[in-house]
Amino acid sequence: MGFFERIGNLDRRWIFLLMGLAVAIPIIIIDVTGFIPPELPMPKAKSTFQTLDDLPAGSKVLLSWDFDPATEGELGPMANTFIRQCAQKGHKMYFMALVPVGAQMIRSTTSDVIGTYYPDLVYGEDWVDLGYKAGNEAVVKTLVTDFNQMFPSDARGEPLSTIPMMSGIKDLTAFDAIVSVTAGYPGCKEWVLFASTPLKIPTVVGCTGVIAPQMYPYYPQQIQGLLQAIKGAAEYELLVNDWVRRDQFRNTLLAMGVEVSGEDSMGDLPSTSEELDAWAGDHVGKGLTEAQATEVRGFASEKKAELVAPVDAPEPGLFLEAQKRMGPQLSAHILMLVLIVLGNLTYFVTRRRGGGR
């Protein structure tokens, strides 16, 4: 039996095994080497980031976690990153879920991100967990007119009237943006149809690859940002990680009495004291005055070390999950392309030899 005949009669379980190895091996290699596959943020991920970034600090953001553990691998990383951007920006976060297990996803993601990296945020003042509410689109429809009817209390049983950040929330128009992370029905489509379209509330959506094509038509008129599957999550993660690093650098400078003015992106951040001196010189007139630059250059060495230390600090693993998962994607897709080419070659060769079906 020739090569192509063997390929044509290959047991599909060998393909399963190859696919398993194509996914498993990169996971181990990435963990050992620390290599992160390069990503280039696309317009949809950029507009997702920009929509939340354009809101002033303290804006009210409703985050609906409409997914469950079955899709956590795909949607968990983007949910974590949404929380990170909102927490770093200083937005008020209102979590809710349209699917029952979404309530557990809220507890898990808030515990991982807020509990570990933003412990200073106060429950009830900076974020609140409203939990799961049954009723699918009827929930969204009711929230449009009366928030308290749907949520008399939060997920912990605390009446909303006693939660400070709930004061003034009468209906969905009180929110400055909606974030929906969705695995299926009910989810982003219901938010688009029943809330963001009629109320014109800025809405960003993160969804599984399966339903992403259904959401394309809504972008950019009805939804302002769209993260499609793990690829969108990886792009968004990259944008937020980079911005957080810059924001932390800016905040540390501010704590040291130097305020960088304007929307300067701060260029390449310095990672050594020497680079800091050069950075201060380069930014005169671009966010820093001459006096501020001189002040930065005159910092004591300990102060300079404190300022540049976070720039090269390793990113927490929690905020690299999506980018790391693009490694297995790459190898699995290469394998698929090879198999597709091989399958087609086999088909044409065997047909030419008279064995085609």
Added chain:
Amino acid sequence: MSRQAIGVTVVLSILAALIVARSLIGDGSGRVYTRTVTTEMVEVRLPASDPAAVDEEQARQGQVVTEEAWVPVDSEEAKKYASEGAATISWTSRKNVPYSQVRASPDDEGISFSWSQTLGIWLAALLTLAIFSFLYKDNPIYKTAESLVVGVSAAYWMVVGFWDIIIPNLIGRLAPAFVEANFTPGLTDLEPQWRYLIPAIFGVLLLMRLAPKGQWLSLWTLAFIVGTTAALRMVAYIEGDFITQINATIEPLYQVVRNADGTTDGYATLWASIRQLILVVGVLSCLTYFFFSLEHKGAVGKVARVGIWFLMITFGAAFGMTVMGRITLLAARFEFLFDDWLWIIDPNKQREVASVISMITG
């Protein structure tokens, strides 16, 4: 024994040997440790943060207005404001501890091995492998795991349905005082709302499907559900999926994109115009394909053919996205097996000292 059976036996034996070996190498794997944390709170009367909201009269007179609050017993507020014999409450909770911390402080009595969570990880890992076994062929182990998923899901839905729907939305409206006293402390509106008897009756009618006689009564509820859902969706779909989508499609073919300084961005304008042209051609040709009142011959047939191409590309993109999603889910399961169970990798740097890779690479 056939060649295939021998191959499978060898693969399974190697896997089992690797798992046993992994359990014996270094610090083993798949264990969870927790720290017991005791929290003690005391009830105090603190100066009100918003005195007028608590007692407007006292606030206006300039008196100190206080309000009840629970604070940690070792806090400054407790030392300052707690009175003799004030009510206290305490509870214990368990927090997971990274293995590197366990190894660094082996004599810490606050840290203990968590049997329940360890069992959970091993169960999840073995069930994951049981589900994977379907890739070889249908087998009793896979069937058991599948039945477990279905059973647990059904049970979970029933419990959630009872506590998150029946209790707050029905019993809580009909007998709020009872619910407040037994299930949900803190309910403020304790007046029964008798109009909720109507959904209760509809609910009972739906259950008539299970009765030996009178099953037709459930049709009333089903009719209500279908009718209201259709009406609710129709309005939203007409606005969100129909009118707004038509509005988004009927745009000039020449799309001008301007820079921040008001000048035209030629490159972006070109691509935006091409995108709009493709959109319009795609919409018209796909609509032609689904227009069956004319035979698909001649010009109509050619346009319909273009529509088929657009549909095929759309389906291809959707399938590609689905494949990407499935690979991600597979990667997430492997990460669980390698990280939480086998301690081969350590993406969150929780147990570098115990991961196999660290031991190999030093």
